[in-house]
Amino acid sequence: MASQTTVKTLLILGASGDLTGRLLLPGLARLVAMGRAGDLKVVGAGSDPWTPEQWQNRVHTAFTEASVSSDASGKNALKDLAKTTTYHQLDVTADGPLASLLAELEGPVAVYFALPPHVSQLACAMLTAAQMPAGTRLVMEKPFGSSEESARDLNRILISLVPEDHIHRVDHFLGKATVLNILGLRFANNFLEPVWNREHIEKVEIIFDEDLALEGRARYYDNAGALRDMIQSHLLQIMALMAMEAPASIGERDLRDAVSAVLRASSIKAPYAKSTRRARYTAGSIAGRKVPDYAKEDGVDPAKNTETLAEVQIEIDNWRWKGVPFILRSGKAIGDKRKEGVVTFRRVPHLPTGFSGVDSPNQLRIGFGPDTLQLDVDVNGPGNIFTLDRTTLNAELNASELLPYGEVLDGVLTGDPLLSVRGDTAEDCWRIVEPVLKAWFRGTVPLEEYDAGTSGPENWPSSAAPQD
Known part of the structure; x- marks a missing residue:
């Protein structure tokens, strides 16, 4: 059964990339404005040497549209999250930096791999189960692998880190x-x-x-x-x-x-x-x-x-x-x-x-x-x-009422893998x-x-x- 523990921290890997700015953050904004994200902290990480101001500007820009159509509580929730969000520059494929960052975050943590598939696989290979905070959820973007064999290999890596019902292979097409x-x-x-x-x-x-x-x-x-x-x-x-x-x-x-x-x-x-x-x-x-x-x-x-x-x-x-x-x-x-x-x-x-x-x-x-x-x-x-x-x-x-990525994140944050693709299906x-x-x-x-x-x-x- 899926865990019902609500995620406390959303860690976005590839935070400076196009997917995060164009789809992920706007989807999150609608979720936050509707009061469905709880007391969530958002942490961005990427290879680009962004300043804290650059990251907060990206978050603010993505949140603007949702804020315009929100009530006072929604506006405040968006404003509070934008103020507290942080960005870390790191190489996720190196041995150590990602694990060190995870150890600093309040759990449960959802790690969203907004990265090219081969980079996501390399990043997962650098982690061990002992480095996963309790309740960690891993969120993988499509394509899941590049072949049946590579998908099977990636499944083995992910299952060695967290249980299957904590793995979200997202398909935003299917709301x-x-x-x-x-x-x-x-x-x-x-x-x-x-x-x-x-x-x-x-x-x-x-x-x-x-x-x-x-x-x-x-x-x-x-x-x-x-x-x-x-x-x-x-x-x-x-x-x-x-x-x-x-x-x-x-x-x-x-x-x-x-x-x-x-x-x-x-x-x-x-x-x-x-x-x-x-x-x-x-x-x-x-x-x-x-x-x-x-x-x-x-x-x-x-x-x-x-x-x-x-x-x-x-x-x-x-x-x-x-x-x-x-x-x-x-x-x-x-x-x-x-x-x-x-x-x-x-x-x-x-x-x-x-x-x-x-x-x-x-x-x-x-x-x-x-x-x-x-x-x-x-x-x-x-x-x-x-x-x-x-x-x-x-x-x-x-x-x-949610954007497609808002629906994806809703399932991730509440521990409901209904909309994610199961490993054998992938x-x-x-x-x-x-x-x-x-x-x-x-x-x-x-x-x-x-x-x-x-x-x-x-x-x-x-x-x-x-x-x-």
Whole structure:
């Protein structure tokens, strides 16, 4: 079971980096302003020789927006935290400095590794269990390892330091509201669950197409690509939620057991030229903004053949889903951004003779950020009552008051690993995609091209586009 002891100190490693300033601190600010961080102290550490003033300015800047929309108590909480925060320059990969800093901090401590994955692994390797203050929690950013073997090695290191339920492998893409919206939809509606299987569903698509291009992230992205960056981590987790069996509870053990069971049954079947596709964007425009050719972006090595659009077909070999393709797709610089899961139902076995007008299967769409729900229904149309028209029922699902990283930190501070990825699951995600990565590296699947601002290569069959 997860520990219920509230964290007293949040230690951010990589405090001078982009992730901390752009996402982590603003997420923390909303949490603090809502009175959900308790009596928390925040300590920053990094390799940059920052002065105390530089660090406090960063914290103050990140807290400004949350302060504007807060009440008096929220403003005071933000102001107090900003005044007491400190920064330490240290090399986290050296033997000694990180352990010495941990010994000075009030526990329990949450150590947030806002660092490149290989640096995080080196830092953890410099620590021992004896150097961990009681109740320490370790927070790891994706990607968790670079292969199944490296993920397994990192798991061994982390487990030697703290228990599994004190390790938070964060997936900020999956907020608590999104997770619970999917589970509520699936398991609280008796009309839906009986048809949620291979007998009634033709295919499931999970799509994350964004209109953003590289946006100065070449250093990370050119070594990752769409398959590692999005599908290996985020989209496989969403797939598992949509495909899992009903858990006994929404407690972290029951839920994560159910997720793990789906991923253990999942694989991408060879030949990979049939079950996967990859492409890279060339110059184009999005909403009037010119986008340069990916291969010519600063920091990109064209010889790496990094894909900016990836699509894979997952097979889930179990009783419920055998034979139903789960198609996972993610791309950058796409003209129409889409973040949704699309469930396409099988056609009715027989439409009574005399009806006309609809020849496409029904679809259920679950939108992610904002969370929405759309269900296609065929009804008798106006005018000629023998003609069926497609109508769509729309609903907005509940959203969280917290920013995505605020939800992550909320779980970390309260000791709830519900939203974190369990160690065995992290390894399984790599097992699923690693054969594809090797095939792509060998060139057995061609790297195609598409103009920025389009939906992808012209010869790709289109995924289920929203109805007008």
